[in-house]
Amino acid sequence: MILGGGTGGTLTANRLRREYSAAEMRITVVDQDDRHVYQPGLLFVPFGLAHPEEIVRPRGRQLHDGIEFRQCAIDHVDIETNHVYLADGSVLDYDVLVIATGAVLVPEETVGLTGPGWMEKVFTFYTPEGAGALEAALATFDGGRVAVNVVDMPIKCPVAPLEFCFLADWYFRERGIRDQVELTYVTPLDGAFTKPVASAQLGGMLAEKGIELVTEFNTGDVDGASGRLTSYDGREVDFDLAVIVPLHSGAAYVARSPGLGDELNFVPTDEHTLQSKAAPNVFVIGDAANVPASKAGSVTHFEGETLVANVRRYLEAEPLEPGFDGHTNCFIESGFHKALLIDFNYDTEPLPGHFPTSVGLPLLKESRLNHLGKLMFQWFYWHSLLPGRDIPGVGSSMPTAGKTTTALGGTRKD
Amino acid sequence: MSTVTFASTDVELNEEGFFTHPEQWTEDMVPELARREGIEPVTDAHRQVIRFMRNEYLTKGAGPSVRVLGKTSGVSIKELYRLFPKGPAKIAARIAGIPKPRGCI
Numbered sequence: 201m202i203l204g205g206g207t208g209g210t211l212t213a214n215r216l217r218r219e220y221s222a223a224e225m226r227i228t229v230v231d232q233d234d235r236h237v238y239q240p241g242l243l244f245v246p247f248g249l250a251h252p253e254e255i256v257r258p259r260g261r262q263l264h265d266g267i268e269f270r271q272c273a274i275d276h277v278d279i280e281t282n283h284v285y286l287a288d289g290s291v292l293d294y295d296v297l298v299i300a301t302g303a304v305l306v307p308e309e310t311v312g313l314t315g316p317g318w319m320e321k322v323f324t325f326y327t328p329e330g331a332g333a334l335e336a337a338l339a340t341f342d343g344g345r346v347a348v349n350v351v352d353m354p355i356k357c358p359v360a361p362l363e364f365c366f367l368a369d370w371y372f373r374e375r376g377i378r379d380q381v382e383l384t385y386v387t388p389l390d391g392a393f394t395k396p397v398a399s400a401q402l403g404g405m406l407a408e409k410g411i412e413l414v415t416e417f418n419t420g421d422v423d424g425a426s427g428r429l430t431s432y433d434g435r436e437v438d439f440d441l442a443v444i445v446p447l448h449s450g451a452a453y454v455a456r457s458p459g460l461g462d463e464l465n466f467v468p469t470d471e472h473t474l475q476s477k478a479a480p481n482v483f484v485i486g487d488a489a490n491v492p493a494s495k496a497g498s499v500t501h502f503e504g505e506t507l508v509a510n511v512r513r514y515l516e517a518e519p520l521e522p523g524f525d526g527h528t529n530c531f532i533e534s535g536f537h538k539a540l541l542i543d544f545n546y547d548t549e550p551l552p553g554h555f556p557t558s559v560g561l562p563l564l565k566e567s568r569l570n571h572l573g574k575l576m577f578q579w580f581y582w583h584s585l586l587p588g589r590d591i592p593g594v595g596s597s598m599p600t601a602g603k604t605t606t607a608l609g610g611t612r613k614d
Numbered sequence: 615m616s617t618v619t620f621a622s623t624d625v626e627l628n629e630e631g632f633f634t635h636p637e638q639w640t641e642d643m644v645p646e647l648a649r650r651e652g653i654e655p656v657t658d659a660h661r662q663v664i665r666f667m668r669n670e671y672l673t674k675g676a677g678p679s680v681r682v683l684g685k686t687s688g689v690s691i692k693e694l695y696r697l698f699p700k701g702p703a704k705i706a707a708r709i710a711g712i713p714k715p716r717g718c719i
Contacts, residue, residue: 432695
């Protein structure tokens with residue numbers, strides 16, 4: 201039984217279907233809707249570089265033959281009796297449960313965010329509707345203060361708000377009005393990014409592009425009417441247009457399922473085996489887990505191999521394999537048809553060099569090749585990731601062959 | 615890395631001022647640790663948050679973020695900032711002798 205038909209649920213179902221015959225295993229995927237969003241595409245929508253309908257496909261059609269798709273909201277899970285209760289009153293039982301219901305946005309948890317000005321001058325590009333509304337607002341924006349604000353971590357794709365800043369700089373330059381726009385990146389972190397080497401590089405890029413960086417800003421209040429962000433410690437950032445990445449939580453049914461989730465509704469999960477800490481026959485993939493990895497599609501993809509191997513081991517009563525190393529790989533769009541690539545895991549922060557080997561894509565450095573990689577990734581997503589196949593030459597564990605470790609000065613800093 | 619003496623005991627702090635060995639911490643170090651963070655005197659409300667941080671770390675292996683602290687400690691985020699104006703999670707973690715909360719990946 202797989203809850204969630206997004207990246208993690210789909211690739212898990214397809215991988216399991218290849219591993220097991222219909223006689224050996226029945227596979228059901230439950231999701232509340234039939235809209236599978238290619239989430240990396242949302243970043244491009246506000247700048248007119250993608251359209252919402254191009255990045256949404258039916259969920260059921262991404263699932264291979266022999267997988268049942270059940271469209272219904274989930275009320276709760278009873279991990280004691282192995283039952284899933286659906287909103288329509290039906291009850292499903294399972295031998296193994298895979299939780300793949302991702303993260304949801306909870307803008308209503310921030311004072312004022314969904315009040316006056318929401319979707320008029322306060323937007324988020326993290327939903328197709330928000331990204332579409334922001335495209336219309338940007339098209340008529342002819343100058344003023346733009347604040348890009350992450351309310352708090354964790355968020356999906358922690359580099360996306362930085363990419364938004366870089367693309368906004370490019371977009372306003374293309375329109376010839378960059379000198380009339382004050383662009384500010386407001387983050388709760390103490391730098392541009394979480395990891396030291398990448399944070400220094402990305403912080404430098406913000407400065408080069410004339411984007412102001414405001415750090416350690418814990419947003420307490422968004423006032424859309426007067427155009428002001430206020431932090432809990434009383435600092436203020438004024439805006440004419442705000443692009444907000446709202447707080448994230450796990451899916452709401454997790455809170456209604458006794459013993460399943462933590463205080464933010466994410467599911468406590470072993471970071472290497474991907475078995476939940478709630479029950480031995482419950483596994484977790486992707487953004488729904490509380491593991492200390494980025495909430496990103498690449499993480500979910502790299503988790504797939506370990507997760508499916510461990511479901512098999514569980515069913516055969518063998519010890520689980522601590523196979524997942526936290527591998528994360530992100531293209532960072534930087535505008536002007538260029539992008540950076542970063543690659544890291546639980547133990548190694550993003551380093552310069554090349555990926556996956558010394559003759560591959562440049563790491564932590566702007567290049568046109570990485571921009572093409574980012575664009576090509578959409579094809580790989582629908583045709584390789586979701587079917588549960590590996591990308592040629594890119595294994596699940598983090599490669600080290602092409603990396604320069606001297607950037608660390610010989611010591612680890614975490 | 616540096617060695618600092620609190621309550622007559624030498625402890626090791628990392629470059630960001632967090633305990634390298636959380637087991638070196640004892641509760642009688644709290645007033646001196648708090649003074650280093652500009653917090654004086656230490657009230658019962660401060661101690662409630664510091665004990666909560668310490669327990670969370672000991673049971674879960676990591677200190678909570680401000681958001682989680684606001685949801686679970688019984689102290690609102692506004693009040694947490696009044697107690698620890700320079701950032702509740704970070705400052706309280708330093709005083710509680712635990713590593714930097716890893717809420718941010």
